[in-house]
Amino acid sequence: MYDTIIIGAGPGGYLAAERLGHHKKKVLLIEEQHLGGTCLNVGCIPTKTLLNSAKLYVHAKEAGKFGVTAADVSFDWGVIQKWKEEVSAKLREGIAGQMKRFGVDVANGRGEILTPPRGSTPGKVKVTLSGGGTEEHEGRTILVSAGSVPAIPPIPGSKDNPRVVDSTGLLGVSSVPKRLAVIGGGVIGVEFAGLFSSFGSEVTVIEMMDEIIPFMDKEQAPLFRRALTGVNFKLGCKVEKIEGATVHFTPKGKAPEAVEADLVLVAVGRRPVLNTWGAEAAGLDLTPKGVNVDDRMRTNIPGVWAAGDVTGKSLLAHSAYRMAEVAVADILTNLDGSAPGTSNRMRYNAVPWAVYGVTEAAGVGMTEQEAAAKGIAIRKASLPMRVSGRFAAENTFTGQGAVKVIADAATGCILGVHAVGAYASEFIWGGAALIEQELRIEDVKQIIFPHPTVSELIRDAVWGL
Incomplete structure (x- = not known):
């Protein structure tokens, strides 16, 4: 029997496993795909790797302003993609090494809560193994860190359209599109817009709100938008439909317009994964935004905690790290029967x-x-x-x-x-x-x-x- 079973090995899951292992607890970490979750494999790290190549390319072209001449500057997209994969692979190896170091068992498969812990009765979790077959494990406590996936709105013409991709699909393209249309001016959309415009794509961002990055300070958002000189922004526009790679939209109070592209990125945010790990059957309190938790990351069921994107509280990797630390502190209190501390509470007012x-x-x-x-x-x-x-x-x-x-x-x-x-x-x-x-x-x-x-x-x- 395990002290803690963790579902999901993204930033919240693997950090919690590491912290619990450090405290000599017996831990099972379950991950259906790759260690590191979205952030390491199709999110934070791959995008920053590509962005670094974009910055090197741009800086090389502009080096003459600083007295450095770089002739015949070009880029090789295949080499860039290979480097991206190498970076993620190396970091996955690092996480696997940490799990081994702290004695954490790792199961490659989909975890599902069969029964949550009840008092002294441990909970049961089924693992549908990626290689075939199933396993069942018991745990005194359970931590859910199931993450999130791209949110795809029901835009007419987007479903089953090979020229419409989400962020994961765009990361793996075999070449830089000549023209890219981005639906959504949030963090993901703007980062990809800046990335591909740096590599020469004609990029148009179509955003429903009147400004990009809606949570930015209103004095600073226009500064940031103007700094993205290679991107054409269409603000206050409602997307009506997609035909092939042509996006039809209507600006507020104006006639409909269209942008022709070679590829369309839909980047309107992410949603928590709530339907694959037995949340409803376990009786967890759910909302469309995620699993309800308190400031110690406790769910409504004693013995079950949640951390990271699955809570819908703050869909950031560093938020997941902190949530995991708070959850681990409370799990240790539960396992060891000690009094709860006062400082390990999740606060959101200072999340950068x-x-x-x-x-x-x-x-x-x-x-x-x-x-x-x-x-x-x-x-x-x-x-x-x-x-x-x-x-x-x-x-x-x-x-x-x-x-x-x-x-x-x-x-x-x-x-x-x-x-x-x-x-x-x-x-x-x-x-x-x-x-x-x-x-x-x-x-x-x-x-x-x-x-x-x-x-x-x-x-x-x-x-x-």
């Missing part, structure tokens, strides 16, 4: 987000608009990226970007940090730390930032408050 590419965007905490909606009076300061010595030295002066900091006018506590420009994804964690620790303007002014770094703009913006 990032959009990657040649130009990046990132943020954490409240936007100015969210603060206004909550009736919070704020102080704000924004600085252009070009005033940073590091940014000026490594980027053209025409580069778009800014760092914006928002603070509570009454208390001085930092409420939000938002950035558009190179390196934004690498320093946004600092904003998360300021918000998580509830630091005030006066506190941040005393922190020493290394010079020259782009992260100094956070400090400079705080002084600007």
